[in-house]
Amino acid sequence: MSEGLFTQLLDLACGAFLLAAVVVLWRRELVAIVRLFALQGLALAAIALLLGLHEDRWDLIVVAAGIGALRAGLLPYLIRRALTALVADQEQGETRPYVRSEEVRETQPLVNVAASLLTAAALTLLAYAVARPLVELDPTPATRALPVGLAVVLIGFFVLVTRRRALAQVVGFLLLDNGITATAFLAASGVPLIVELGVSFDVLLAVLVLQLLTVRVREAFGTTYIDDLRELHD
Amino acid sequence: MSVIPAALATATGLGVAGAVAGLVLPQRGRGVVVGVVAAGVGVAGGTAGVAALGGSRWSAQVSGLLPLAGAYVEVDALSGLFMAVAGAVVAAVAVYGVGYVAGHGSHGAYGLGSRGAQAVLPLFALSLLLVPTAASVTTFLMLWEVMALTSLLLVLAEHRARPAVREAALWYAVMTHLGLVLLLVGFMVYAAQAGGETFTALRDGRAGMSPTVRGLVFVLTAMAFTSKAGLVPLHAWLPRAHPEAPSAVSALMSAAMVNLGIYGLLRVGFDLLGGGPAWWWLLVMAMGGLSAVYGILQAAMASDLKRLLAYSTSENMGLVVLGAGAAGLFAHAGNEELAGLALAAALLHVVNHSAFKALLFGAAGSVLRATGERNLDLLGGLRARMPVTAGLFAVGALGAVALPPGNGFISEWLLLQSMIHGLAVPGVTTASVLPLAVAVIALSAGLAAAVFVKALGVGFFARSRGAEAAAAKESPLLMRVGMGLLAALCAALALVPGLLGDGLERAVAAVGFSGTRPVSGGGLRVRLEEVSATLSPLWVVAALAVALGAVMATVQWAARRRQRRTQARLWDCGGGVPTPRMAYTATSFAEPLQRVFDDVLAPEQDVDVTPVRESAYLVERVRFRNRVPDRIEHRLYRPVLDVLAAAGQSARRLAGGSVHVYLGYGFFGLVTLLVVLVVGW
Numbered sequence: 026m027s028e029g030l031f032t033q034l035l036d037l038a039c040g041a042f043l044l045a046a047v048v049v050l051w052r053r054e055l056v057a058i059v060r061l062f063a064l065q066g067l068a069l070a071a072i073a074l075l076l077g078l079h080e081d082r083w084d085l086i087v088v089a090a091g092i093g094a095l096r097a098g099l100l101p102y103l104i105r106r107a108l109t110a111l112v113a114d115q116e117q118g119e120t121r122p123y124v125r126s127e128e129v130r131e132t133q134p135l136v137n138v139a140a141s142l143l144t145a146a147a148l149t150l151l152a153y154a155v156a157r158p159l160v161e162l163d164p165t166p167a168t169r170a171l172p173v174g175l176a177v178v179l180i181g182f183f184v185l186v187t188r189r190r191a192l193a194q195v196v197g198f199l200l201l202d203n204g205i206t207a208t209a210f211l212a213a214s215g216v217p218l219i220v221e222l223g224v225s226f227d228v229l230l231a232v233l234v235l236q237l238l239t240v241r242v243r244e245a246f247g248t249t250y251i252d253d254l255r256e257l258h259d
Numbered sequence: 260m261s262v263i264p265a266a267l268a269t270a271t272g273l274g275v276a277g278a279v280a281g282l283v284l285p286q287r288g289r290g291v292v293v294g295v296v297a298a299g300v301g302v303a304g305g306t307a308g309v310a311a312l313g314g315s316r317w318s319a320q321v322s323g324l325l326p327l328a329g330a331y332v333e334v335d336a337l338s339g340l341f342m343a344v345a346g347a348v349v350a351a352v353a354v355y356g357v358g359y360v361a362g363h364g365s366h367g368a369y370g371l372g373s374r375g376a377q378a379v380l381p382l383f384a385l386s387l388l389l390v391p392t393a394a395s396v397t398t399f400l401m402l403w404e405v406m407a408l409t410s411l412l413l414v415l416a417e418h419r420a421r422p423a424v425r426e427a428a429l430w431y432a433v434m435t436h437l438g439l440v441l442l443l444v445g446f447m448v449y450a451a452q453a454g455g456e457t458f459t460a461l462r463d464g465r466a467g468m469s470p471t472v473r474g475l476v477f478v479l480t481a482m483a484f485t486s487k488a489g490l491v492p493l494h495a496w497l498p499r500a501h502p503e504a505p506s507a508v509s510a511l512m513s514a515a516m517v518n519l520g521i522y523g524l525l526r527v528g529f530d531l532l533g534g535g536p537a538w539w540w541l542l543v544m545a546m547g548g549l550s551a552v553y554g555i556l557q558a559a560m561a562s563d564l565k566r567l568l569a570y571s572t573s574e575n576m577g578l579v580v581l582g583a584g585a586a587g588l589f590a591h592a593g594n595e596e597l598a599g600l601a602l603a604a605a606l607l608h609v610v611n612h613s614a615f616k617a618l619l620f621g622a623a624g625s626v627l628r629a630t631g632e633r634n635l636d637l638l639g640g641l642r643a644r645m646p647v648t649a650g651l652f653a654v655g656a657l658g659a660v661a662l663p664p665g666n667g668f669i670s671e672w673l674l675l676q677s678m679i680h681g682l683a684v685p686g687v688t689t690a691s692v693l694p695l696a697v698a699v700i701a702l703s704a705g706l707a708a709a710v711f712v713k714a715l716g717v718g719f720f721a722r723s724r725g726a727e728a729a730a731a732k733e734s735p736l737l738m739r740v741g742m743g744l745l746a747a748l749c750a751a752l753a754l755v756p757g758l759l760g761d762g763l764e765r766a767v768a769a770v771g772f773s774g775t776r777p778v779s780g781g782g783l784r785v786r787l788e789e790v791s792a793t794l795s796p797l798w799v800v801a802a803l804a805v806a807l808g809a810v811m812a813t814v815q816w817a818a819r820r821r822q823r824r825t826q827a828r829l830w831d832c833g834g835g836v837p838t839p840r841m842a843y844t845a846t847s848f849a850e851p852l853q854r855v856f857d858d859v860l861a862p863e864q865d866v867d868v869t870p871v872r873e874s875a876y877l878v879e880r881v882r883f884r885n886r887v888p889d890r891i892e893h894r895l896y897r898p899v900l901d902v903l904a905a906a907g908q909s910a911r912r913l914a915g916g917s918v919h920v921y922l923g924y925g926f927f928g929l930v931t932l933l934v935v936l937v938v939g940w
Contacts, residue, residue, distance in 0.1 A: 135919060151930065154937040182929065186922045 031079050032166040038075060039170040042068035042207060043149070046180045046200055050141040053131045055192050059104050062196050065177075066096030069203055073210055076167060080214060088221055092206070095225055100199060100232055104192060107236040111243055135187040145180050152176035159212070167211050174208030177201075191239040191249040195232060202228050263317040263334050266307035270388055273299045277381025282374060293377045294357030294737075297384050298350045304388030305346020311339025312762030318394060325397055331457050333394035336765035337530070340606060341522045343762075344613045345387040345515040347748060352514075353384070355621050355741025356507040358734065359628060370417035371505035380508075383409035387515045391522055396446045396456040403442070403519075407435045410516060413508040414500050427499035434496040438483040442523075445479030448472060449531075461531045473532055477539050480527045485543075488520030488576040489569075490550040495892045498557070501569035502633065506624020509565060513572045514617035518609050521579055525602075528587060529770035537688055540587030544692065547584055548699040550577030553891065555706040559713070559852050560860060560887040562635045562845035564623045567714055568616065571659060574703055575612040575667075579605045581696055582674050585681060588692070590772065592684045599772035601677040603763050607778065608670035610759065611752055615658030615667060618745035622652035625734040625742070626718070630727040635714065635845035640723035644731040647739050649719040654746045656711040658753065661704040664800040666753035673777055675700055676792060706852070713848045722839040754796055846885060853887065862887045 026034075045065035049058050070093030077085030108129060134141065152175035160168050181200030188194055206224070209216050216224075243249050277296035284292055311317070311334045318333035334342070360372030370376065386406035393399035411432050418424045450456040452472050453464020465473065486493035497517075501509045528539070554573030561567040582605030589598035625648040626641060627633055642649040657665040678700065681693045723729035733739075751758065760778045831837055853862055865884040871877040914921075 148930070151933055151937065155933045179930070182922075182926045186919055186926045189919075 026078055028166075031075060035072065035075050035166055035170060038068050038071040039173040039207075039211075041065075042072065042203075043173045043176055046177045046204075047142065047145050049184060049196065049200065050145055050180065051138055053138075055108055055129050055131065055190065056105070058131070058193060058196050059101050059108070062104075062199060063097045063101040065200070065203055066098075066100070067093060069093075069096060069207055069210075072207060073215065076210055076214055082214070084218055085215055088215060088218065091221075091225065095229065096199075096203065099229070103232050103236055104195060107239055108192060110240050111249065131188055131190050131193045133189060134193075135189065141183070141187065144183060145176075148179040148183060149176040152179055167214070171208065171211045174204050174206075174211050177204030177207060180204070189250050191235070191242060195235045195239070198231070198235075199228065262310040263307045263315060264319065266303045266310065267332075267334075267389075267392065270300045270303035270307070270385060273297075273303060274381045274385030277384075278378045281376075281378030281381065286372070289374070289377050290357050290360035290372055293380060294353050294360075297353035297356070297381045300381055300384045300388065301346045301349030301351075301353055303346075304385075305343050305350060307334065307388075308339045308342030308344070308346050309762075312336055312343055312765060313339075314761075314765055325401060328395065328397040328456060330398045330401075331395035332392045332398065333458065334392050335769045336762065337522070337525065337769040338391035340610070340762060340766040341391040341518055342388055344518060344610055345391075348511065348514045348613055348617045348745075349384045349387060351741050351744040351748070352507050352510045352617060352621070353741075354744065355510070355624075355738050356380070358737030358739070358741065359505070359507050359624060361735055361737070370420065371413075371507060373416065376413055376416040376505070379409045379412045383413055383508075383511065387511065387519070390519050394458045396450055396458075396461075400439070400443065400446065404439060406516065406519070407439065410508070410512055411435065414504040414512075416505050416508065417503070421503070424503045427496075427503040431496040431500040434486060434493060438486040438493070441479050441483040441486075445476050445483065448479070449476045452476075458531060462533070465531065465533055470536070473535060474539065477528060477532055477535055478542070481524055481539075481543060484520045484523035484527070485546055485580065486520070487523070488517045488580065489554075489573045490520075490546050490576055490580060491553050491573070492546075492891055492895055494550065494554070494573050495889065495896060497573055498561075498566050498569045498889070501572065501620075502563055502565035506565070506620055506627055509569075509624070510617040510620035513569065513620055514613040517572060517576055518613060521576065521583065521605075521609055524580065525583060525770060528583075529590075529602075529772075533771070534587060534590045537588060537591050540584040540591065541688065541692065542584075543587065544581055544584030544696060547577045547580030547582075548696060550574065551581060551699055551703040552577075552706075555703045555710060556852075556856055556860060557887070557889060558710045559706055559849050560862075562849075564626065564633050564635055564638070564714060564718060565620070566633075567635075567710065568619050568623060571619075571707065571710065572612075572616060574707065575608065575616070575659075578671065578674065578700060578703065579608050579612070581605075581699065582608065582677065585678060585693070585696065586772070588689065589681060589684055592686065592689065594684050595772050597677060597681055597684065599767045600673070600777055601681070602770070602772060603767050603777050604670055604673035604677050606763060606766055607673060607756070607759065608667070611658060611666045611670045611749075614745060614748045614752055615655045615665070618651060618655035618742055618749060619659065621738070621742040621745060622648050622655060625651075625738055626731070628734060628738075629731040630725070632725060632727050635718050637725035638718045638723070638728045639721050639725075639839065639842065640728055641719045641731055644723075644728075645719075645733045647733060648742075649715075651739070651742045651746050652719060653715055654749055656715045658749045660708045660711045662708065664753055664796065664803055666749050666756075669753065669756050669778075669794075669796060671700060671704060672794060709849075709852060713845055717843060717845045717848055721842050724839045724842065724844065754800060756796065859890075860887050861890050 042065055045061050045068060049061050049065075052058055052061065070089050073085055073089035073092055077083070077089055112129060136144065149172070153172040156172040156175055160171060162168070178201055181197050181202070181204050184197030184200055185194055186197075188197055202224075206221075215221065239249055273296050277293050277300065280296060281289060281293045314336070316333070316335050318331070320329060320331050322329035324330040356371065360377075371380070383406065386402055386409055390399070390402045390406055393402050411428060414431055415424060415428045418428070446456075449461060449464075449472075452468045453461045455461065455464060468476075482493065486496075489497035501513055504512060524543070528535070528543075551574050554570045554575075554577055558567045558570035558574065561570060582601050586598040586601035586605065589595075589601060623633070625645065626638065629645060629648075630638065630641075632638060658667045659665070661667045661671040675697060678693050678697045681689060723731075756778045760776060763778055764776055829837065853860060863884075863886045865882075865886075867882040867884070868878055869880040869882075871879045913924075
């Protein structure tokens with residue numbers, strides 16, 4: 026692969042990666058958000074694959090395959106299953122049918138969509154500004170794309186702070202984690218395999234637990250608005 | 260000399276073995292094995308101390324023991340004195356402890372006899388012996404903390420029996436760690452300025468430090484050490500923790516652990532910092548004097564026997580610190596002879612206090628074990644039921660009242676002599692401070708007499724005022740043996756203090772003063788430039804014995820002369836037969852003193868009269884309540900605690916319960932940090 030092609034493909038993958046995170050802020054349907062998250066997982070896998078091909082490292086290619094399977098396949102599947110469980114549960118109960126449409130949409134984020142998009146722009150700017158000294162250390166195509174990873178970390182955190190639905194928050198958490206992984210790839214061509222494995226299992230476990238928790242919260246309180254969980258302090 | 264390392268190694272090995280034995284052995288036999296091992300720790304450590312007092316020194320460095328810094332140990336005569344005292348107390352109390360925990364379902368068995376407490380006890384004993392050997396900041400703080408933690412666990416031993424134990428332990432934990440923080444900060448500043456953390460480096464580095472930094476280091480460490488010694492104003496843990504701990508632990512804490520506060524003060528103030536300006540020592544003397552008077556006043560008001568003894572510890576440590584402060588003042592004025600005399604008096608008082616206070620706490624534990632009661636108002640009449648305990652308590656009380664022939668008298672006499680002759684040092688400060696110090700010592704000695712007359716008279720004489728006291732049984736043999744050892748120590752210190760002469764001289768020399776050998780042979784001799792005073796305790800005792808014998812003989816003779824004795828009922832003014840409840844109680848005995856010191860103590864009295872419903876003039880019930888709160892604690896601690904509580908309450912508003920708010924803190928914190936980074940660089 027020529028240097029120019031590699032740079033263009035890498036920039037494309039990074040662009041897709043960032044765009045997916047921004048669009049998560051724009052969409053309200055949880056199904057669409059999950060789909061976007063899967064797309065982002067693909068972009069992340071592509072970044073890892075490109076780096077692996079460029080540096081002729083087989084272990085990175087294997088990691089890329091693993092990341093693709095986990096973040097574009099397994100995790101979105103788990104979240105979608107939780108979503109289906111919520112809806113199905115609703116249809117069985119039929120006590121409050123109007124909730125059904127509510128439960129699968131992020132209807133009232135704490136910050137509205139327009140402001141969220143503007144904030145995402147500001148956060149991306151901040152990420153670029155912060156990463157400048159890092160990029161200057163060793164200006165390769167990969168490190169130039171480093172701010173994208175940081176921007177996704179910040180946007181993921183922002184989703185976590187402003188979204189009310191438990192599942193939207195799970196996605197926010199996963200965006201954050203995707204951002205961290207991307208930063209690791211772009212800055213240092215990935216962390217050792219064992220660490221990557223550990224992190225992946227960690228994320229998987231977290232999602233499994235959160236999935237269960239969401240369904241339980243829904244059963245206990247009739248909603249997955251986590252703002253209703255206000256009693257959880259001393 | 261290889262005595263010291265061998266003895267210390269033996270003590271360490273035994274301490275660890277005792278901890279393991281306490282953990283693994285079953286209830287039967289646990290107390291005996293742990294007690295024997297702990298006594299071995301005491302004997303071994305005490306041997307090392309005596310060897311050091313005899314003039315041998317030892318230092319070593321174990322680089323691998325503590326990470327980064329390595330462990331440094333050094334034993335000189337000053338360490339030796341405190342080790343010898345701790346060793347003797349540990350050995351005697353360990354023997355006492357075996358008896359204390361013996362017997363299923365006895366008072367001692369469930370608390371101190373438990374697996375955890377028995378495992379911690381040898382470690383606590385070991386830490387008491389090892390703290391004075393530390394010769395670097397890390398080693399010292401490490402051992403200091405081990406001592407604090409093990410003592411905390413032992414204070415908690417009876418937490419299932421009384422909720423008050425938990426509260427006391429909480430106070431103790433907070434205050435001892437506050438002290439540790441002060442100590443840590445002080446030593447960190449010192450080590451950073453001196454450029455090294457071994458005591459040698461600290462000694463070498465003091466010359467290059469500014470007076471302000473040295474003052475800061477001294478104030479910080481002195482606050483921490485005086486808190487451990489139970490001095491006002493950081494004394495609040497002491498009257499709580501000592502009464503609530505099992506009595507053997509109280510004895511160890513009060514007779515060995517608080518001493519180490521004094522040791523730290525002397526080591527840092529005189530040895531490491533090499534003395535200092537007058538204001539250091541005036542501050543120390545003020546704290547000591549205040550503690551002496553305040554402690555003994557509170558002891559006079561206390562009707563809880565162990566609380567009374569705890570406050571008396573505060574008083575005695577106050578006297579010791581008063582002497583140490585005077586030594587610093589004299590050294591600053593350039594009069595090393597007087598400084599040596601004052602310091603020797605202070606050290607001798609440490610030794611004497613340890614002997615009689617361990618004995619007194621032992622006897623109090625004996626009473627507590629037999630009756631389950633610490634309240635003097637409900638005791639009484641124990642002399643007949645527990646003659647040995649009563650006799651041993653009397654020996655201890657004699658030591659504590661600072662009158663001949665008690666052992667406390669000797670050191671207080673020396674202390675007074677050093678203060679009185681200290682007027683030879685020119686200057687307005689000494690001329691105004693020393694008479695005050697003399698007055699403080701005299702006042703506290705007088706009050707101590709009242710306190711221990713109360714404790715002995717109300718607690719052991721007259722008739723029993725409670726059912727438990729009336730049914731008391733004498734304690735097991737080993738408890739009596741342990742107390743007997745301490746009583747023998749008290750008697751030896753009272754009759755032949757000269758045995759300590761050389762050791763005391765070397766301990767004083769270890770901090771850099773030339774002593775005057777105030778204690779030698781069979782007597783006390785104060786030899787200064789212009790004056791000399793001598794006192795021979797043996798002669799005093801002999802004279803007292805003769806006088807007492809004469810009085811007794813006269814009384815006997817007079818009693819025999821009046822042959823006719825008629826038995827009749829006491830005239831009771833028509834009020835009915837007097838009951839034991841009408842006798843003097845501890846509260847009523849202390850009432851005149853409470854009146855005299857009304858303004859200082861600010862007692863709270865509460866009279867509640869309930870009239871009969873039909874007539875306001877006929878009284879159905881009168882309830883009287885009298886409480887003497889710790890005023891310093893009330894005035895000083897309450898505002899601080901209130902401010903902290905208010906801050907905590909207002910900080911709760913930050914935690915509203917919304918997950919988004921919590922996440923938001925992190926998010927905005929991160930973004931703000933990044934913005935600052937971008938803008939700043």
